[in-house]
Amino acid sequence: xxxxxxxxxxxxxxxxxxxxxxxxxxxxxxxxxxxxxxxxxxxxxxxxxxxxxxxxxxxxxxxxxxxxxxxxxxxxxxxxxxxxxxxxxxxxxxxxxxxxxxxxxxxxxxxxxxxxxxxxxxxxxxxxxxxxxxxxxxxxxxxxxxxxxxxxxxxxxxxxxxxxxxxxxxxxxxx
Amino acid sequence: xxxxxxxxxxxxxxxxxxxxxxxxxxxxxxxxxxxxxxxxxxxxxxxxxxxxxxxxxxxxxxxxxxxxxxxxxxxxxxxxxxxxxxxxxxxxxxxxxxxxxxxxxxxxxxxxxxxxxxxxxxxxxxxxxxxxxxxxxxxxxxxxxxxxxxxxxxxxxxxxxxxxxxxxxxxxxxxxxxxxxxxxxxxxxxxxxxxxxxxxxxxxxxxxxxxxxxxxxxxxxxxxxxxxxxxxxxxxxxxxxxxxxxxxxxxxxxxxxxxxxxxxxxxxxxxxxxxxxxxxxxxxxxxxxxxxxxxxxxxxxxxxxxxxxxxxxxxxxxxxxxxxxxxxxxxxxxxxxxxxxxxxxxxxxxxxxxxxxxxxxxxxxxxxxxxxxxxxxxxxxxxxxxxxxxxxxxxxxxxxxxxxxxxxxxxxxxxxxxxxxxxxxxxxxxxxxxxxxxxxxxxxxxxxxxxxxxxxxxxxxxxxxxxxxxxxxxxxxxxxxxxxxxxxxx
Numbered sequence: 086x087x088x089x090x091x092x093x094x095x096x097x098x099x100x101x102x103x104x105x106x107x108x109x110x111x112x113x114x115x116x117x118x119x120x121x122x123x124x125x126x127x128x129x130x131x132x133x134x135x136x137x138x139x140x141x142x143x144x145x146x147x148x149x150x151x152x153x154x155x156x157x158x159x160x161x162x163x164x165x166x167x168x169x170x171x172x173x174x175x176x177x178x179x180x181x182x183x184x185x186x187x188x189x190x191x192x193x194x195x196x197x198x199x200x201x202x203x204x205x206x207x208x209x210x211x212x213x214x215x216x217x218x219x220x221x222x223x224x225x226x227x228x229x230x231x232x233x234x235x236x237x238x239x240x241x242x243x244x245x246x247x248x249x250x251x252x253x254x255x256x257x258x259x260x
Numbered sequence: 261x262x263x264x265x266x267x268x269x270x271x272x273x274x275x276x277x278x279x280x281x282x283x284x285x286x287x288x289x290x291x292x293x294x295x296x297x298x299x300x301x302x303x304x305x306x307x308x309x310x311x312x313x314x315x316x317x318x319x320x321x322x323x324x325x326x327x328x329x330x331x332x333x334x335x336x337x338x339x340x341x342x343x344x345x346x347x348x349x350x351x352x353x354x355x356x357x358x359x360x361x362x363x364x365x366x367x368x369x370x371x372x373x374x375x376x377x378x379x380x381x382x383x384x385x386x387x388x389x390x391x392x393x394x395x396x397x398x399x400x401x402x403x404x405x406x407x408x409x410x411x412x413x414x415x416x417x418x419x420x421x422x423x424x425x426x427x428x429x430x431x432x433x434x435x436x437x438x439x440x441x442x443x444x445x446x447x448x449x450x451x452x453x454x455x456x457x458x459x460x461x462x463x464x465x466x467x468x469x470x471x472x473x474x475x476x477x478x479x480x481x482x483x484x485x486x487x488x489x490x491x492x493x494x495x496x497x498x499x500x501x502x503x504x505x506x507x508x509x510x511x512x513x514x515x516x517x518x519x520x521x522x523x524x525x526x527x528x529x530x531x532x533x534x535x536x537x538x539x540x541x542x543x544x545x546x547x548x549x550x551x552x553x554x555x556x557x558x559x560x561x562x563x564x565x566x567x568x569x570x571x572x573x574x575x576x577x578x579x580x581x582x583x584x585x586x587x588x589x590x591x592x593x594x595x596x597x598x599x600x601x602x603x604x605x606x607x608x609x610x611x612x613x614x615x616x617x618x619x620x621x622x623x624x625x626x627x628x629x630x631x632x633x634x635x636x637x638x639x640x641x642x643x644x645x646x647x648x649x650x651x652x653x654x655x656x657x658x659x660x661x662x663x664x665x666x667x668x669x670x671x672x673x674x675x676x677x678x679x680x681x682x683x684x685x686x687x688x689x690x691x692x693x694x695x696x697x698x699x700x701x702x703x704x705x706x707x708x709x710x711x712x713x714x715x716x717x718x719x720x721x722x723x724x725x726x727x728x729x730x731x732x733x734x735x736x737x738x739x740x741x742x743x744x745x746x747x748x749x750x
Contacts, residue, residue, distance in 0.1 A: 146576065248313050
C-alpha cells in the first residue's frame with residue numbers, strides 16, 4: 086500500500102530540485118545572449134526531457150497497476166476474501182452487517198447507498214486513511230482489505246452528502 | 261511608451277480591449293471576494309472562527325463555483341485582448357457573453373446565499389434534490405440555471421473565437437496550423453497562426469464539447485425536477501459533471517497559458533514562436549484534455565476498469581505537453597535573456613514555477629493506487645489551488661497588470677514588485693499546508709476539523725494574510741490606473 090508521507094517526501098524533494106533549477110535560470114537571466122544561441126540547446130533538452138518523462142511515466146504506470154484497488158487485483162494481492170461485510174450508507178449514518186473484524190484476514194466490504202453519494206473511508210488507529218470506496222445509490226462497490234493492526238478504525242464519509250456530512254462517522258473494531 | 265501607440269492602433273480593437281478590461285476587472289474583484297470566503301473557511305478550520313456547518317458548506321459552494329467563474333472570466337477577458345491583436349472579434353458579442361455570464365453568477369449567489377444551497381460546486385447528483393430540508397428544490401434549480409447561463413455564455417464565447425480564428429486563417433484546420441504540423445514543420449504558403457491563435461482554437465473546440473457534456477447532464481436533471489424523468493443515474497451524472505467541470509477548469513489554464521505566450525516576450529525580448537513542437541503539443545491537447553476527468557471516478561468501482569486506466573493515462577499524458585512545451589518554453593525564453601523584472605514578469609515566473617507543483621500534485625493523485633489514500637483529502641484542493649493560484653490565475657493577473665500599465669502609462673513602484681513576490685510567498689505557504697494536510701489524511705469538505713488537524717490551517721492562515729495584503733496592494737495599483745487605461749482603450 087502507498088504511504089502518503091512517502092509521497093509527500095518525494096513531492097518535496099522534486100519541488101526543491103525544481104526550485105533550484107528556477108533559481109539557476111533566474112540568476113542566468115542577468116546576462117543577455119541572443120536566443121539563437123539558446124534555441125538549439127533547448128531543442129535537444131526538450132527532446133531528452135520528453136523521452137525521460139515518458140519513460141518514467143511508463144515505468145510508474147506499469148508498477149502502479151499492481152496497486153489498483155479493484156476486486157480482481159486486490160483478491161490477487163491479499164487473497165480471496167474470507168469474510169464479507171455489508172455496508173449501507175444513508176444520510177448521515179453507516180449500517181454494517183457486523184462491526185468486529187478479525188486481524189489478518191481478507192475482508193470484502195459490499196458497499197452501497199440508500200440515498201446520495203457517500204465516501205466510505207477507513208482510518209486506522211493512528212488516524213491515517215488506509216483505504217476507501219464510494220457508496221453510490223443504485224450501485225454496489227466491493228472493496229477488499231486486510232487489517233494487520235488491531236484497534237478501533239474510524240469510518241468517515243469522504244463525499245459531501247449534506248450539511249451534517251462531517252458527523253457521518255462510525256467505528257469498526259479489529260481484533 | 262511605444263507600446264501604447266501599438267495597443268491603440270492595432271486592428272481598431274479598442275472596443276474589444278474595453279470589454280476585456282471589464283472581464284478581467286470583474287473577475288479580479290470576484291476573485292478577491294471569493295478569496296475572503298476562502299480565508300473564512302481556513303479560519304474556521306484553524307479554530308479561530310466558528311462557522312455554523314450550514315454556513316460553512318454554503319460558503320464553500322459559493323467559493324468553489326465563484327472562484328472558477330471569476331478566474332475563467334478574467335482569463336477569457338485577457339485572452340480576447342491578446343487575440344484581438346491579430347484576429348477580428350466583435351465587442352457586442354463579447355458584451356452579450358458578459359451579461360449572460362453575469363446572470364449565471366447571480367443565480368449561483370442567489371442559490372447559495374439566499375436559497376442555502378450547499379452541495380459543493382460539483383453538486384453531485386442526487387444530493388441537490390435530496391438535502392433533507394437543508395435547501396429547497398428551487399435553490400437547486402437556481403444553481404443549475406446559474407450553471408446553464410455560464411455554460412451558454414462560454415459556448416457563445418467559444419463560437420466567437422472559433423469563427424474569428426477560422427475566418428482569419430481560412431478554416432479551422434489552418435487556424436490549428438495542420439498544414440505546417442503534418443508537413444513536419446516545413447514553411448507553408450499560408451500565413452502561420454500565432455501560438456495564441458492556436459490556443460484559442462483548441463480551447464474553443466474543447467469548450468464546445470464541454471458545454472455539450474453539461475447540456476447532456478442538465479437536461480435530464482431538469483427533467484427529473486419537472487417529473488418527466490423518474491431518476492437520473494448517479495454514475496452517468498458523475499461522468500458528465502466531471503467531463504463538463506474538469507474540462508472547463510483545464511481550459512481556463514490553457515487560456516491563461518496563452519496569455520504567457522503573448523506577454524512573456526515583452527519582458528525577455530524574445531519572441532515565442534509557433535515552432536513545430538508547440539503546434540504539435542497544442543493540437544494534442546484537443547484530445548488529451550478530455551481524458552483526465554475519469555480520475556475523479558477512481559473510487560467509483562462500478563465504473564468499468566478501462567475508463568479508470570484511461571483516466572490515469574490521460575492524466576499523465578496531458579502533463580507532458582504542458583511541461584515540455586509551455587513550461588520549458590518559458591524557462592528557455594527567460595534563460596540568459598536579460599529578463600526585465602516587473603510585476604507581470606514576477607507573476608509569470610511564479611506561475612510557471614508553481615504550475616509545476618500543481619501539475620505534479622495532480623499527476624501523483626491521478627495514479628490510481630495513490631488516489632486510494634489521497635482522494636477527497638486536502639491533497640486534492642492542494643493541487644488544484646496550486647495550478648490556479650500559482651499558475652493560471654497568476655498568469656491572468658500578470659496580463660491584467662501588464663495591459664492596464666501599458667494602456668495607462670502608469671509606472672510601478674518597488675513596493676509593487678515586493679507585493680508580487682509576497683503573492684508567491686503567501687501562496688506557496690498556504691498551498692504547502694494543504695499538501696501536508698492531504699498527506700496526513702485530513703478530509704476535504706469538512707466543516708469541522710479535529711484538534712490534531714487544526715495546526716496546518718493555523719499556519720496556512722498566516723500565509724493567507726500575506727497573500728491578501730499582496731493582492732490588496734496590486735488591486736489598489738490596478739484600480740488607480742483604470743480610468744486612464746479605459747480612456748486610452750478606444
